[in-house]
Amino acid sequence: MTIRKVRVGAKYVYHPVLLDRLDKPYNIKDGDLVKVVNLRGCPRSNTMGHAHVEHLDGKFGGLVCCNSLIPLREELERLKLKVMASPVPVL
DSSP states (O other): OOOOOOOTTOEEEEOOOHHHHHSOOSSOOTTOEEEEEOOTTSOOTTBTTEEEEEETTSOEEEEEEGGGEEEHHHHHHHHHHHHHHSOOOOO
16 A cells, blocks of 8 residues: 655645544544644654644644545545536436
8 A cells, every 4th residue: 555645735635544543633523624734843744654734724633644635636526526426316
């Protein structure tokens, strides 16, 4: 399995992988929109496949596995395809 690389300052949607489901981060729920940050005195993002994240309002979210972070553009494309594939109800 390859480890996804994340960029500091980029926005991601959090969908936890098994590692994050077993050891939950501080303040994040599945589907939250988060931003990757580098904290002073802590390892940089992508070190050992982890990154620190915060909510868009600046509140600390926690330390998460990089594979739990889906780029916002990729998530929007996935949702767009899901909506297009759903059947149109007939009235």
